Amino acid sequence: MDLAVLATVARDAVREAADYVRRRLHEPIEAMRKSERGDLVTEVDRTVERMIVERVLRAFPDHGILGEEGVFTRAEAPSPDVPLWVIDPIDGTTNFVHQRINFVLSLAVYQGGEGLVGIVYDPLRDEWFEARRGEGATLNGRPIRVRPNADRLEEALVVTSLFWSRYAERFGLTDKIRELGRRVRGMRLYGAAALELAYVACGRLDGYFSPSLSPWDFAAGALLVKEAGGMVTTVDGKPLSLEGRTTVLAGAPAIYRALRGYLEPSLADKGGERNARQDS
Numbered sequence: 001m002d003l004a005v006l007a008t009v010a011r012d013a014v015r016e017a018a019d020y021v022r023r024r025l026h027e028p029i030e031a032m033r034k035s036e037r038g039d040l041v042t043e044v045d046r047t048v049e050r051m052i053v054e055r056v057l058r059a060f061p062d063h064g065i066l067g068e069e070g071v072f073t074r075a076e077a078p079s080p081d082v083p084l085w086v087i088d089p090i091d092g093t094t095n096f097v098h099q100r101i102n103f104v105l106s107l108a109v110y111q112g113g114e115g116l117v118g119i120v121y122d123p124l125r126d127e128w129f130e131a132r133r134g135e136g137a138t139l140n141g142r143p144i145r146v147r148p149n150a151d152r153l154e155e156a157l158v159v160t161s162l163f164w165s166r167y168a169e170r171f172g173l174t175d176k177i178r179e180l181g182r183r184v185r186g187m188r189l190y191g192a193a194a195l196e197l198a199y200v201a202c203g204r205l206d207g208y209f210s211p212s213l214s215p216w217d218f219a220a221g222a223l224l225v226k227e228a229g230g231m232v233t234t235v236d237g238k239p240l241s242l243e244g245r246t247t248v249l250a251g252a253p254a255i256y257r258a259l260r261g262y263l264e265p266s267l268a269d270k271g272g273e274r275n276a277r278q279d280s
């Protein structure tokens with residue numbers, strides 16, 4: 001499948017959905033709880049996903065769809081040889097509801113477990129991050145790279161999610177993470193994984209780690225990081241898989257390695273990755 005053709009459909013789908021989001025920002029938005037307190041969904045999330053799915057299926061009726069809100073599922077699993085469209089209609093829904101900023105639309109196309117196209121779009125800042133396999137990553141059309149000279153943790157800005165607090169306890173990582181917090185230049189937490197990975201890709205942040213992300217949270221962002229010259233795997237160094245929840249570690253190469261050195265030994269002691277999957 002021609003990457004340019006996939007990218008054109010992906011772009012049109014995200015652009016159209018983002019226009020809708022911007023229109024809805026001026027109206028009241030009702031948020032509903034999915035599971036816990038921090039797990040919200042709005043009518044906008046569902047509509048955006050539906051708009052993207054409709055566009056994709058109009059162009060490619062037999063392609064696979066994996067969307068967070070599950071607005072479309074097939075009776076039978078699509079063949080693994082056809083492209084899979086991975087959709088996070090709004091990443092950072094809690095920010096969307098409370099702040100009306102710091103959220104993005106995320107769309108990726110994968111085939112055989114490999115990312116082909118990834119788009120992360122921030123409609124309020126009008127920042128369009130895009131990557132294609134083997135062709136690099138761009139922000140609003142200009143090439144981006146992970147931060148050059150991001151060599152030392154002491155000078156690194158590292159971003160994480162809060163999910164690690166529970167996870168860290170389970171794997172005895174709490175002290176490590178506290179120590180890491182003291183060692184790095186700063187820690188950030190934006191509450192939107194796709195946005196955070198895009199920021200690693202363009203050098204605004206140097207490293208990212210989180211337990212328990214779903215495929216739609218990282219699909220586009222991971223490709224951005226890779227194509228921008230960064231590294232991205234599970235916390236214990238395995239390739240990311242779109243099947244189920246996983247830990248994610250990403251960064252400029254030296255920072256990625258330093259973070260892994262911090263986090264991995266404790267996980268390896270405890271068979272962490274496998275247990276984490278079962279528990280989430």
Ligand code: 2AM
Nearest residue numbers: 038039090091092093094191192193194
């Ligand atoms: P979401 O906004 O699309 O749900 C911080 O909350 C980040 O983790 C966001 O990218 C959020 O994606 C994601 N996330 C994954 N699982 C979550 C959960 N159970 N509750 C809240 N956010 C979750």
Ligand code: CA
Nearest residue numbers: 039040068093
């Ligand atoms: Ca969600």
Ligand code: CA
Nearest residue numbers: 088091092217
């Ligand atoms: Ca998400």
Ligand code: CA
Nearest residue numbers: 068088090091
């Ligand atoms: Ca979402």
